[in-house]
Amino acid sequence: MAQKVEKTIIEPLTAPLDGSTTVPGDKSISHRAVLFSAMAEGTSRVSGILDAEDVRSTISAVQDLGAEVSLEKQLDGSLAGGITGWGSAGPQQPKSAINCGNSGTTARLLMGTLAPWPITVEITGDSSLCKRPMRRITAPLMKMGVHFDPAGAETLPITETGDTKLKSIVYDAPMSSAQLKTAVLLAGLGAKGKTTLNEPSPSRNHTELMLPEYGAETTAAERTASVKGPFTLKAAEVHVPGDPSSAAFLICTALLKEGSSIQVEGVSLNTARIGFVRTLERMGADISTTHVGMAGKEPYGIISACYTALLRGCEIPADKIATIIDEVPVLSLVAAFAQGMTVFRQVSELRHKETDRIAAIIEGLGVLGVDAWMDGDDLFIEGQPNLVLEEGLELDSKRDHRLAMTWALAGLCGKTPVTVTNFDSVKVSFPNFLDAITRMTQ
Ligand code: S3P
Numbered sequence: 001m002a003q004k005v006e007k008t009i010i011e012p013l014t015a016p017l018d019g020s021t022t023v024p025g026d027k028s029i030s031h032r033a034v035l036f037s038a039m040a041e042g043t044s045r046v047s048g049i050l051d052a053e054d055v056r057s058t059i060s061a062v063q064d065l066g067a068e069v070s071l072e073k074q075l076d077g078s079l080a081g082g083i084t085g086w087g088s089a090g091p092q093q094p095k096s097a098i099n100c101g102n103s104g105t106t107a108r109l110l111m112g113t114l115a116p117w118p119i120t121v122e123i124t125g126d127s128s129l130c131k132r133p134m135r136r137i138t139a140p141l142m143k144m145g146v147h148f149d150p151a152g153a154e155t156l157p158i159t160e161t162g163d164t165k166l167k168s169i170v171y172d173a174p175m176s177s178a179q180l181k182t183a184v185l186l187a188g189l190g191a192k193g194k195t196t197l198n199e200p201s202p203s204r205n206h207t208e209l210m211l212p213e214y215g216a217e218t219t220a221a222e223r224t225a226s227v228k229g230p231f232t233l234k235a236a237e238v239h240v241p242g243d244p245s246s247a248a249f250l251i252c253t254a255l256l257k258e259g260s261s262i263q264v265e266g267v268s269l270n271t272a273r274i275g276f277v278r279t280l281e282r283m284g285a286d287i288s289t290t291h292v293g294m295a296g297k298e299p300y301g302i303i304s305a306c307y308t309a310l311l312r313g314c315e316i317p318a319d320k321i322a323t324i325i326d327e328v329p330v331l332s333l334v335a336a337f338a339q340g341m342t343v344f345r346q347v348s349e350l351r352h353k354e355t356d357r358i359a360a361i362i363e364g365l366g367v368l369g370v371d372a373w374m375d376g377d378d379l380f381i382e383g384q385p386n387l388v389l390e391e392g393l394e395l396d397s398k399r400d401h402r403l404a405m406t407w408a409l410a411g412l413c414g415k416t417p418v419t420v421t422n423f424d425s426v427k428v429s430f431p432n433f434l435d436a437i438t439r440m441t442q
Contacts, residue, residue, distance in 0.1 A: 007394070008423035010411030010434075016259030016307065017440040022266050023247045025050040025078050025240040027429050028178070029206050029268065029298065031058045031105045033238040034069070034083065036214050038062035039113060039186075041087030042235030044214075046071070047080035048295075049240055053428045054103040055079075061098045061106055065091035065121075077432065078240075088232045090117045097122035097157065102129055102354060102428050105179055107156060108137050112183030115146045116190025116230070117162040124157035128354050128399060134158060137183045140171045144187055144195075168193035168229065175349060176322040178203040181225060188227040189216060196226040201319040204272040209297040213238060241300035242267035245326045246430045248276045249405045251305045252330050253437055255285050256337060256413035261306045262440060266292075269299045275323025277303060279331055282314040283338055311338035313383050318346035325349065328379075329406040332361045336370040338383035348377040354428075355398035364395050364407055394419040401428040412437060 030050040035058055037044035049055060049071060059069055066086050071079040086092070091114065098121060100106040107123055111134075114121055124130065134155055138148045145163035168191040173180055176199045185207055188195025201223065208220035214233035219226045247264040254260035268274075269289055280287050286308045292301040313335055316324065321344065324331060328350055335342035350357040358374060365372040368389060371382040395407035399422045411418035426433045 007419050009417050010408045011417045013412050015441040017254045017262050020263045023242040026243040029240045030055045034058045037083035038067035038085045040085040040233035040235045043082045043084045044235040045237045047239045049079040051079050057101040057103040057106045064094040093119045097124050100125040108179040111137050112186030115187035116166050120161045122159045130156045140184050166191035168195040170196040173199045176201045176203040182207040185227045189229045191229045198224045203322045239295045241295045244273045248327045254305045263304045265302050269301045276327040283311045313338045313340035313342035315343045329402050333406050335381040339385045342381045344379040346377045347379050354400040360398050389414045391416045397422045399425045401425045
């Protein structure tokens with residue numbers, strides 16, 4: 001059955017963005033805090049957890065598997081409270097399939113979590129998630145002894161049966177993916193000996209930073225991470241800082257909206273996540289970061305940005321793409337308004353996100369009147385600093401949260417409204433995105 005198409009008109013901001021704000025908790029760290037607490041012996045205390053659909057998928061998955069979750073909504077909109085894990089007793093056999101909704105992180109991390117346990121679990125998701133590649137996760141887990149049905153499945157639904165005698169492995173990952181790295185390391189916690197994952201370039205390292213908080217022995221360097229098993233995680237206390245990927249939308253709005261000056265506080269400054277700040281600096285943006293403290297082993301602080309009249313295109317090398325993997329859509333929009341060419345090298349991983357983000361960026365920038373194209377695996381964008389948008393433009397979010405927010409920026413920062421289809425997909429990571437922006441104009 002065809003899904004209903006919702007259309008949202010995004011009006012231009014009536015005033016510049018001004019002042020300090022915060023953003024909801026980091027999505028990647030929230031998933032991990034919930035999942036590791038569910039795996040642990042005892043009751044963990046977690047706070048700052050993102051209350052959005054993707055993290056709700058992880059919460060409901062661990063509840064299906066027997067973890068007790070008592071999180072309550074806080075005044076700032078985050079979730080906080082206790083999670084009592086299954087520990088050495090292991091997860092229970094769920095009564096039905098686990099539905100991961102739109103969340104690739106939930107599905108892929110779950111596969112690693114289930115690897116050492118003698119239960120059979122069907123994992124599924126929404127129509128977008130059921131198109132995303134899973135072989136990258138099942139391949140190394142099968143080497144460790146996990147069974148999947150169908151064995152050669154490329155996509156969900158997949159039924160997993162763990163193995164109580166998992167083998168540790170050294171795995172050379174074909175792509176840089178924190179989800180793949182985490183799935184292998186979580187399985188490694190249930191295997192005898194040292195499990196190592198090597199990756200072509202550094203992906204986000206939240207798992208390596210957080211597992212020791214739960215007592216696990218990990219080693220991590222530039223492009224490699226290991227765990228020693230078998231080990232049962234111990235309850236911990238975790239606070240989740242603000243999500244830099246959500247902050248990126250506020251920061252880019254401030255850069256494009258004349259007269260703006262903002263500070264986003266309490267946000268993760270993990271270097272594996274703030275590649276977009278480095279990219280914007282190279283584009284000439286008036287942007288800076290201030291380190292404030294540590295949440296566990298995660299640094300956090302303030303990102304400040306002011307409207308910048310002239311931004312320049314730049315080239316982002318292949319080994320930095322993992323640090324901007326979720327920000328390529330919004331950086332592409334900024335590049336559309338910059339002087340000269342922007343080139344993102346080796347970005348084909350974006351074809352495997354919630355939608356094919358490469359095709360969507362090229363199509364959406366085309367609607368705006370900006371030329372963008374792929375040459376091999378490199379994305380080229382020919383900026384137009386004097387671009388004036390036509391009236392009545394309609395941009396398709398493809399039901400992808402980051403595209404919905406990216407196209408909204410075109411309306412917010414311009415002089416004429418734009419229509420964004422299925423804008424409500426922002427509920428996946430940043431449900432109050434529009435409120436957060438308009439609040440800063442008052
Ligand atoms: C994530 C890793 C990245 C990122 C995703 C979240 C994570 O995906 O795009 O939004 O939490 O580990 P890949 O591992 O596929 O690069």
